[in-house]
Amino acid sequence: MAVHTLSYVQTAQADTLPPPLLVRGPIAWVRQNLFSSIPNTILTLVVVYLLYVVIPPVIRFLITDAVWTGIDRNACREDVIHRPVGACWAFVADRLSYFTYGSYPIPERWRVDVFFALMAVGIAWMLWLKAPAKGLGALYFFVVFPIASFILLTGWSAVGLTPVPTAFWGGIMLTLLVSIVGIVFSLPFGILLALGRRSKLPLVRLASVIFIEVVRGVPLITVLIMANTMLPLFLPQGVSVDRLLRPLVGVSLFSAAYMAEVVRGGLQAVPKGQYEGAMSLGLGYGRMMYFIVLPQALRIVIPGIVNTFIGLFKDTTLVSIVGLLDLVRAIEASRVDPIWAAPTVSYTGYAFAALFYWICCFGMSRYSIMVERKLAAGQRR
Amino acid sequence: MSTIAQAAPPSRGSVLYDPKIRGAAYQILLVVVVAFLIYSASVNAIDNLRAAKIASGFGFLENTSGFDVNQTLVSYGATSTYGRAFVVGLLNTLLVAAIGIVLATFLGFFIGVARLSPNWIVARVATAYVELIRNLPLLLQLLFWYIAVLRPLPDARNSVSFGLGFFLNNRGMYLPRPLIDGDAWYVVIALGIGVVAALAFGGWAHRRQMTTGTQYPVVRTGALLILGLPALVWILTGITAGNPIAFEIPEQTRFNLRGGLQVFPEFVALTLGLVIYTAAFIAEVVRAGILAVSKGQTEAADALGLRSATTLKLVVIPQAMRVITPPLTSQYLNLTKNSSLAVAIGYPDLVQVFMGTVLNQTGQAIECVAITMAVYLAISLITSAVMNSYNRRMAMVER
Amino acid sequence: MTRQIASMALGLGVGLLGAALATGASAQQTLANVKQKGFVQCGSNTGLAGFGVPDAKGEWTGFDVDYCRAVAAAVFNDPKKVRFIPLSSKDRFTALQSGEVDLLVRNSTATMSRDTALGITFTGVNYYDGQGFMVRKKLGVSSAKELSGASVCTQQGTTTELNLADFFRRNNLKYEVVAFASSDETFKAYDTGRCDAFTTDSSGLYAERLRASAPDDHIVLPEIISKEPLGPSVRKGDAQWADIVKWVGYAMLNAEENGVTQANVDQMLKSDNPEVKRLLGTEGKFGEGIGLTNDWAYRVVKLVGNYGESFERNVGQGSPLKIKRGLNALWTQGGLQYGIPVR
Secondary structure, eight states, rough: GGGGTTTTTTOOOOOOOOOSSSSSHHHHHHHHHHHHHHHHHHHHHOOOHHHHHHHHHIIIIIIIOOOOOOGGGGGHHHHHHHOOOOBBHHHHHHHHHHHHHHHGGGGGGGHHHHHHHHHHHHHHHHHHHHHHOHHHHHHIIIIIIOOOOOOHOOGGGTBBBBBOOGGGHHHHHHHHHHHHHHHHHHHHHHHHHHHHHHHHHHHHHHHHHHHHHHHHSSSSSHHHHHHHHHHHSSSOOOOOOOOHHHHHHHHHHHHHHHHHHHHHHHHHOOOHHHEEEEEEHHHOOOHHHHHHIIHHHHTTTTTHHHHHHHHHHHGGGGGGTTTOOBHHHHHHHHHHHGGGGOHHHHHHHHHHHHHHHHHHHHHHHHHHHHHHHHHHHHHHH | OOHHHOOOOOOTTTGOOOOHHHHHHHHHHHHHHHHHHHHHHHHHHHHHHHHHHHSSSSGGSSBBOOOOSOOOSOOOOTTHHHHHHHHHHHHHHHHHHEEEEEEHHHHHHHHHHHHOOOSSHHHHHHHHHHHHHHHHHHHHHHHHHHHHHHHOOOOOGEEEEEEEEEEETTTEEEEEEEOOOOOOOHHHHHHHOOOOOOOHHHHHHHHHHHHOOOOOOHHHHHHHHIIIIHHHHHHHHHHHHHHEEEEEEEEEEHHHHHHHHHHHHHHHHHHHHHHHHHHHHHHHHHHHHHHHHHHHHHHHHHHTTOOOOHHIIIIIHHHHHHHHHHHHHHHHHHHHHHHHGGGGGTOOOOOOIIIIIHHHHOOHHHHHHHHHHHHHHHHHHHHHHHHHHHHHSSSSSOO | HHHHHHHHHHHHHHHHHHHHOOOOOSOOOHHHHHHHHHEEEEESSSSSSSBBBTTTTTOOEEHHHHHHHHHHHHHHHHHOOOEEEETTTHHHHHHHHSSSEEEOOOOBBBBBHHHSSSSSEEEOSEEHHHHHHEEGGGOOOOGGOOOEEEEEEEETHHHHHHHHHHHHTTTOOEEEEEEEEHHHHHHHHHHHHHHTTEEEEEEHHHHHHSSSSSSGGGOOOOOOOOOOOEOOEEETTTTHHHHHHHHHHHHHHHHHTTOOOTTTHHHHTTTOOOOHHHHHHHOHHHHTTTOTTTTTHHHHHHHHHOOOHHHHHTTTTTTSSSOOOOOSGGGGGGSBBOOOOOO
């Protein structure tokens, strides 16, 4: 036998390894997940140290050292209250109504509250996948709600609502308004553009492609500045466009281009057989799209639409650059107010805005993930 | 057959239902509407401009600007033209975009890989980072970074000195500026030769390794070529003609440090904000890319005895790149477009200088907006073209 | 015709909201319009302490705001019959041209090109101003000419930015400009220490100084590097409305010159001074000449006060700004404010 010539084959039984110390329980878990090797251990220690450096001061700032009540800057000044001062939540509490409504006249603010309520109903209706009467919901969200809100917020003397100039609108109300207008206008327009881009008519396709690619190729801020400075130039003399409307037009056009690409993805994902089936039934283009293709395509892209909306929602902060008093601008204006001139006021304002945006965006992204899972489950047959 | 064809009239009897005619009609309608909108808009614009006594055309680019900009990569002053101001803004945009893209790529890859780390705490921290940063508006982050950069720094009279002419204060960071002239050019040329030689060696070594399996010390040789060659030339010229490279050291004047190379806080805040924000998105792209590589690939590499870092570098990332490249490109473009938020923190980028100051001073909104948009569009198209060709090269060869 | 169709098409393109929010201009008959609406629509600052600023309840106060209230007092006998629209410096003139506001009192510099080319008329100067600099006291600077090498914060796209470049070039001084898009950001950057100096109209300097975290640490330098006559403006082509706005201003000046104040205006009705009698409408029919009642100036003084009172209350010694009268003193006291006589 030439077995022993294979030098790498062991001739004797190797010693048994010692039994693992622990394979279950928290200590084993820590071993496996945090200290499995030397580099891993170092990494773990570094990260723990980083957390130690970052988290306690943040908690101290936001909660432990924070000032919760007060009426002016003295409440939040170290030299006045003789203790370390973290976030000045008293400032946010004092300015909360300004952050919410801007300068909307106080006696009329119930109208904004009604607007919030109408919006909540609309959004819940649209987002709740199993909601009853979806078609009615779409009608409400894309037609009834915009018109009602418009009358409610701008006012209509005939029904006893005092007109409120848009110059007074601001804060969270304006932020939500810009996002909602963006979504209400961009979805239908985006669908049209997506259909245009996939159309067989060369000129329609060309026009859609040019619009989509140009808009997607430039930053939103340039679109907003364009809407702000050029819209008045393109209208006849003597006609002025409301200063709130200009950025709204910009935001709507901008998000429509992004929405178009999302919808196009959905249209492409609908199997060809569906188109062919519809055509063989003798449906025209409009009916085929409306009854067969779009319902399927839109269902597929709900997560994409929500993600686009998250982007749009974050991008609404840019309207502050063209002079609208959205939440960010309201905070910027308040933090330079001498009544609240204290060192931590700026950070507090930003922390408040961050909290607001984060809760909204994170919530929406969770929703989109949930829908994605549900849809995936539906496709798994 | 033929009788049937003859007998069948156009299905509903009217040209209105002929898809070709309908299509043509729709397109004509579209052209008419678009042309009409453009026509009426231009007529109104001409009327309005005339009424407001605003000039039109691009002649204003030759006019003296009359305003100053702090960060200029090319020489510029209040007596320069608007055209020059445009160049200044464009270069500032490109500078922040280029540096931002490089840094965001590193940070993004790092975090993306960290999210998939077997180390529990590392993965969790990376996830928390992504979820926190991605869900906050960039503008808010920039405003935060701007005061977070400015606030803690000392004022100009109490600058922190790091020795060797490095200073830090709330006007920015000051570095010694190398003055390059005369013999110093030899050093610069040597540097260039070093880089080219190092790249050539790297390529040759790679090919050799592919064919023969022999490994060469690429990194060490490259470093020696890139650093050693200029150093050698520097020493040689130093012996023959005196030290060729002088440094301009920042000096304290009454208000500010003067001289040297100044890195402005606006630039730092903008770069920081863009990098941190974009890295969160890149991390997601990278994670998706890595997850798309089948697990069998990693397991096969493990079975071959490759270490996990090597597996990542040689097996996983190259395959993941195919998935990563297209969305990564759009993140690069997003970063470039987002750099226009500079306007909020006073960094003189293209939008701030050209769509802000120049537009307001000249009133020539149409020209300024058109030029700025065209620049971003050109950047987008060029980047897409480059990345597409790269993508084609990288694409899987289908069997 | 084409124009109308074009505008309709564009209006449709802009959307339902657009058509509804677009407001038509009306150059003529502003007074009739205002009377019919029941209030004066004023373009105001977005918030400049002392000149035009809304409080938490949305009540506006300030020197410029007083001017609007005085016009409302002259027209309606009620200074509260006025609505304010905050306007940024970019939008202000378009808002006036398009008829969105009846009157613009928003510390706007009167210049020839604005007066002749923009389709608006400046009715006078209610505040003589000029661009100045503010610095920190601890820098020990006493003149703008010492600012060589300094960093200066300014708002971009304004004449301020150009004047600044001119000043440093003329004096052959080096400086570093840091320009921001809005006045809030500009001032905050200065306050945070980004710049050594902050520049804007000197009235604005005093107003902004109040917003500093420690106002007493800052001083305004004596140099004025430009002429900035600030005044109210109206649309061109409505002479009657321009007269009303102009004469409300002169009435306030004349009242101060003749010692007519908010407190003593009722006694002054019995004054024998012919100038006072003409002003307060007990002699002559001057008010009817501008389409108002003859006691128009009485109402202005009674409800708002004379020029000096408004000045001191909003920006002068009675206010946190503590601006000295300086150029804005009456001509009898060495200033430039000179009310054209009512006769």
